[in-house]
Amino acid sequence: MYLGNALLIGVGGSGKQSLARLAAFISSIDVFQIAIKPNYGVNDFKTDLNNLYRRAGLKGLACMFLLSDGQITDEQFLVFINDYLSSGEIFRLFTDDEIDEIIQSLRSEAKSQGYNDTHESIWKYFIDKVRRNLKIVLCFSPVGNILRVRARRFPAIFNSTMIDWFHPWPREALYSVVTRFLDKFISIDNNLRVNIANFMADTHLDVKQVSTQYLLNERRSYYTTPKTFLEFIKLFQFIYENKKMKIEQEIVRLLSGLEKLSSISAQTAILQEDLKVSTEEVNSKAEKAEAALKIVTAEADKVAKEKVR
Numbered sequence: 001m002y003l004g005n006a007l008l009i010g011v012g013g014s015g016k017q018s019l020a021r022l023a024a025f026i027s028s029i030d031v032f033q034i035a036i037k038p039n040y041g042v043n044d045f046k047t048d049l050n051n052l053y054r055r056a057g058l059k060g061l062a063c064m065f066l067l068s069d070g071q072i073t074d075e076q077f078l079v080f081i082n083d084y085l086s087s088g089e090i091f092r093l094f095t096d097d098e099i100d101e102i103i104q105s106l107r108s109e110a111k112s113q114g115y116n117d118t119h120e121s122i123w124k125y126f127i128d129k130v131r132r133n134l135k136i137v138l139c140f141s142p143v144g145n146i147l148r149v150r151a152r153r154f155p156a157i158f159n160s161t162m163i164d165w166f167h168p169w170p171r172e173a174l175y176s177v178v179t180r181f182l183d184k185f186i187s188i189d190n191n192l193r194v195n196i197a198n199f200m201a202d203t204h205l206d207v208k209q210v211s212t213q214y215l216l217n218e219r220r221s222y223y224t225t226p227k228t229f230l231e232f233i234k235l236f237q238f239i240y241e242n243k244k245m246k247i248e249q250e251i252v253r254l255l256s257g258l259e260k261l262s263s264i265s266a267q268t269a270i271l272q273e274d275l276k277v278s279t280e281e282v283n284s285k286a287e288k289a290e291a292a293l294k295i296v297t298a299e300a301d302k303v304a305k306e307k308v309r
Contacts, residue, residue: 004135005085007157009142010166012069013227016139020066029062029135034071042076049080050093056133057126058105068139069146078154081136086156088127102126136161143221168208169226174201181233185240200236204229 008016024031034040034048055061072078083090094102103122110125111117138157140147151158169177178197182188188196204224211222 003131003160005161006135006137007161007163008137008139008166009147009163010139011141011143011223011225013223013225014166015226016166017066017068020064020137020139024064024066027062029064031064031066033066036071036073040073042074045074045077045080046090046093049084049090050098052134053093053130054102057130058102060129060133062133062135064135064137066137066139069141075153078150078157081138082154082156084134085136085160088131099123143223168224169229171201171205174204174229177229178233181237187244196236200229200232204232 006020008020010016021031032048032052034045037044052063052065055063067077067081080090080093103119103126106122106126106129107117110122113125115121115125138161140150175197178200179193182193182197185193208224211224215221
């Protein structure tokens with residue numbers, strides 16, 4: 001009996017949490033994740049579960065408890081999750097006073113739903129309501145032996161959940177995702193856009209093949225995931241936008257330089273015209289001065305001859 005609980009298995013970056021959040025959004029369910037702190041321990045985890053029980057059982061609010069590998073700082077966490085998935089009850093999650101408080105709060109509601117007016121019946125109504133509203137989604141990685149060990153120690157995690165394995169994206173999906181991201185680059189030609197999408201999809205698959213060979217040769221694993229592919233696309237976008245910005249800046253500088261050259265050329269033409277006019281005036285005055293000099297020289301010769309006589 002799954003009751004909407006799920007176990008998502010895939011290497012880190014496969015999109016497990018993103019898909020879980022998308023499913024919660026479609027179903028109008030709030031998502032809760034624990035905030036891991038240095039001193040976060042078992043008691044803090046039980047407190048969070050206590051609040052989730054109250055939220056789902058007393059308030060009747062649908063919520064998803066999303067738990068990933070990185071948030072399981074103590075394997076005792078999975079003991080509580082295993083208990084919830086198997087029966088809905090977690091040992092010593094509530095004190096006796098809290099149990100009495102919950103029963104009193106739900107007594108009339110449980111009776112209206114056809115439950116007997118007994119302690120056990122009302123508590124069963126509370127647990128049933130919690131299991132209807134509280135969905136557990138676990139995001140585990142298959143890398144290493146941890147998943148195998150947990151399968152033996154916590155059987156309800158695997159028997160009472162819907163298991164979804166996350167496999168690598170096929171080439172069609174890779175190409176479709178790249179094309180969607182490239183649609184915003186209007187300046188890229190359509191043929192070039194197709195070539196880029198094919199290149200990026202093939203490159204991702206080539207890296208996956210090389211990773212397999214790397215594992216055989218070096219006994220070390222390297223995983224290509226949708227996250228790494230999206231990072232590859234972001235890197236292309238960053239390089240493209242950076243280069244485009246630099247080219248646009250160079251174009252602005254070039255146009256500014258051409259504008260200045262054009263302005264200098266126009267000013268040079270004006271100066272050349274002014275120089276031409278000035279040169280003509282200078283030549284005219286020089287000719288007049290030369291003619292006047294000849295006259296003065298001739299008169300000086302006459303005066304000199306008169307003095308000799």
